[in-house]
Every structure is written in structure tokens, then in C-alpha cells.
Amino acid sequence: MKFLLKHSIWLAPLITVVGFVSYYLYFARFPVLRDTPWVNLPMVTFGAVLAIAGLVRGWANSRWVRKCALSLGALFSLMVAGFLFHYVFSLSYDLPALSETTASLERAPDFTLIDANGNEVSLSDYRGRMVVISFYRGFW
Amino acid sequence: MAVVGVSTSTVGELKEKMLPMGFTFPLLADPELTVIDAYGLRHVAGYPMGGDISRPAVIIVGPSGMILERMLPDNWRVRPTPKVILEKLDALSGE
Numbered sequence: 721m722k723f724l725l726k727h728s729i730w731l732a733p734l735i736t737v738v739g740f741v742s743y744y745l746y747f748a749r750f751p752v753l754r755d756t757p758w759v760n761l762p763m764v765t766f767g768a769v770l771a772i773a774g775l776v777r778g779w780a781n782s783r784w785v786r787k788c789a790l791s792l793g794a795l796f797s798l799m800v801a802g803f804l805f806h807y808v809f810s811l812s813y814d815l816p817a818l819s820e821t822t823a824s825l826e827r828a829p830d831f832t833l834i835d836a837n838g839n840e841v842s843l844s845d846y847r848g849r850m851v852v853i854s855f856y857r858g859f860w
Numbered sequence: 861m862a863v864v865g866v867s868t869s870t871v872g873e874l875k876e877k878m879l880p881m882g883f884t885f886p887l888l889a890d891p892e893l894t895v896i897d898a899y900g901l902r903h904v905a906g907y908p909m910g911g912d913i914s915r916p917a918v919i920i921v922g923p924s925g926m927i928l929e930r931m932l933p934d935n936w937r938v939r940p941t942p943k944v945i946l947e948k949l950d951a952l953s954g955e
Contacts, residue, residue, distance in 0.1 A: 755938045812937035814906075815915050821900025822930060828921040829898040833866065833888035836874035841864060841886045843921065850861045850928075850949060851921040855901050855914040857936060858867045859877050 728774025729789055736767030736797040740804050757808060764801035771797035828853075861949060866890050868913050890914070918945055920952060928952050 724731055743760040747753040753760075771794040778790050828851075832842040843851065863885040869878070871889045878887050890896050896914040903915040916939050920929035929948055931940045 751941050808937070812935045815934060815936060816903055818932060819900035819902075821898075822917070822932070823900075825899065825927055828919065828925055828927050829895075830925075831895040831898065833890055833895060834871050835886040835888050836871060836879050836883075838871060839886075841888055843864075844925075846862045846921075847925065848923050850923060850953060852861070852863045852945060852949070853899075853919040853921065854863065854865045855896065855899065855917040855919070856865060856867050857903075857906065857913050857916055858869050859873075860907075860909075 724770060725774055725777055728770050729778070729786070729793055732767050732771035732774055733793045733797050733800075734767075735770065736764050736800045739763030739767055740800050743804065757804070760804060761808065764797075764804050768794075768797045768801040864888055866895055866914065868893060868896070868907075868911075920945075920948065922952070 739760050739762075742763075743757055747757065747759050752758070771790075775790045775794045779787060782790065828843060830843045832840055835841050843853075865883070865885065865887040867887070867889075868891050869887075869889055870891045874887045874889055888895075893902055893912060893914070896902055899917070899919065901914045901917050902912055904912050906913040906915065916933055916936050918929075918931040918940050919927060920931075922928045929952065931945070931948070933939050
């Protein structure tokens with residue numbers, strides 16, 4: 721812990737960034753860790769707390785350059801951690817209300833679309849079978 | 861049982877980005893949102909860079925063409941897992 725505090729000037733922002741980036745690059749692949757980021761939220765929180773603790777601890781006996789660096793690091797860590805919380809608890813709820821059309825449909829409207837290989841696919845091709853239609857936001 | 865995916869991606873985008881990921885079911889291109897609108901799933905300005913996309917939804921259609929199940933998550937980060945969908949399918953076909 722002492723080591724962490726002593727080097728918080730660069731460790732804290734690093735931990736926060738790794739906690740943030742690894743959610744998108746790795747942990748979001750696992751449904752349990754994606755739905756509630758059990759790894760990433762604690763990690764960015766730890767990074768931000770460490771940054772502030774380091775700032776408080778190092779303030780009194782630091783030169784102004786170090787004071788600036790500690791402050792910027794703490795601000796940066798707080799912003800990165802804050803964004804992940806915002807993304808998880810607010811941004812990803814940005815969806816329209818259930819539409820009248822979706823709620824009232826009884827029979828599935830038939831359609832014909834082109835698939836990734838250029839073939840025509842119709843819903844009615846699957847008559848007699850259960851069909852799972854997965855509407856997704858897209859890949860980008 | 862069959863699975864199809866629908867999004868606003870064009871055939872070219874699907875071919876370039878989705879095919880290499882190894883999907884074995886058809887991924888359908890609905891860039892004009894005709895089918896997405898027919899199902900009432902348009903998310904106005906839902907694309908982070910601007911533009912309309914589909915909201916995430918899983919619709920289960922029965923053998924006769926009736927809609928048996930609509931799964932509409934209220935959070936686009938948290939979507940029904942394959943396990944949940946398979947359990948629902950089992951329950952529906954058992955009826």
C-alpha cells in the first residue's frame with residue numbers, strides 16, 4: 721500500500737485507464753462481467769481513490785511541478801472513472817420506450833432482405849419452424 | 861429452429877466485419893430500416909456518430925408466423941444471453 725501511495729502519481733492514472741480500457745477490450749466479452757462490471761468498476765474506483773489519496777499525501781511537501789502533476793493525475797483518473805460509471809449506469813439506458821407497433825404486433829410481418837453473402841432471405845422461408853430474429857445495433 | 865440477425869449494416873459492411881467472426885446464421889442488411897420499422901424497433905439517433913439504428917431486440921416467431929416472445933432489454937449493454945433465449949425456446953416448444 722505504501723508503495724502504491726508513493727508512486728500514485730503515475731500508478732493511479734495507469735490503474736484507472738487499464739480498468740477502463742480492459743472493459744471494452746476484454747471483460748465485456750463475458751456476460752457476467754459485462755452486465756455488471758465486477759472487475760472494472762472496482763478497478764477504476766481504486767485508481768481514482770488512489771489518485772486522490774496520493775494528492776492529499778504528497779501535497780504539503782511537493783514542489784509546484786509535482787503538485788500540478790498530482791492534481792492533473794487525480795482529475796484525469798476521476799474523469800475516466802466517472803465516465804465508466806456514467807456509461808454503465810446512464811448512457812447504456814438510452815433507448816426509446818417500447819413502441820406501439822412492437823407491443824401490438826401479433827403476426828410477424830414477413831420480409832425479404834439480403835444476407836452477408838448476397839442471398840435473399842425471407843422470414844416465410846422458415847414457415848413451420850421456430851425463428852429467432854435478433855435485431856442488433858450493428859458492429860462498429 | 862432458425863436464427864437470423866437484422867441490423868442497419870449494409871451487405872458490404874456485413875461481409876467485411878461480421879463474416880470473419882464466423883456467424884453460421886444469416887445476417888441480414890436493413891440499411892433503410894424497413895423491417896426494423898415494421899417491427900417498431902427504430903432507435904432515432906441511436907448510432908453514436910449520428911443516424912438511426914435498431915434497438916436491440918430478440919423476437920421469437922412460432923411455426924405459424926405468430927410472435928411468441930419479444931425480448932426488449934432496457935439497456936443496450938445488457939442483452940439476453942443465448943442461454944436465456946434457449947430456455948425460452950424450450951419453454952415455448954414444450955407448450
